[in-house]
């Protein structure tokens with residue numbers, strides 16, 4: 001099982017993930033797309049990446065704004081799996 005990250009490790013990682021904020025045991029980013037179909041298309045790509053990694057975000061779709069919430073539920077907090085998925089979402093979101 002992936003190991004929980006320390007507060008220091010999370011702070012260091014967040015310095016390189018400017019769109020993301022920590023909210024307790026989660027990382028959160030809201031991505032605004034130009035339109036609803038484009039927002040859903042991004043969700044589809046994120047879903048593909050998440051399924052390939054077997055690590056899944058919570059996703060809240062509100063018109064063209066989508067909020068991704070990352071946490072490793074089995075570990076009860078943040079792990080490297082969440083940092084990796086955050087970086088993947090960033091690269092898909094552009």
Ligand SMILES: C[C@H](O)[C@H](O)[C@H]1CNC2=NC(N)=NC(=O)C2=N1
Nearest residue numbers: 054055056057071072073074075
């Ligand atoms: C059995 C399977 O490995 C687990 O249920 C996976 C699936 N996706 C997951 N996603 C996330 N975010 N946390 C998990 O603990 C998790 N567990």
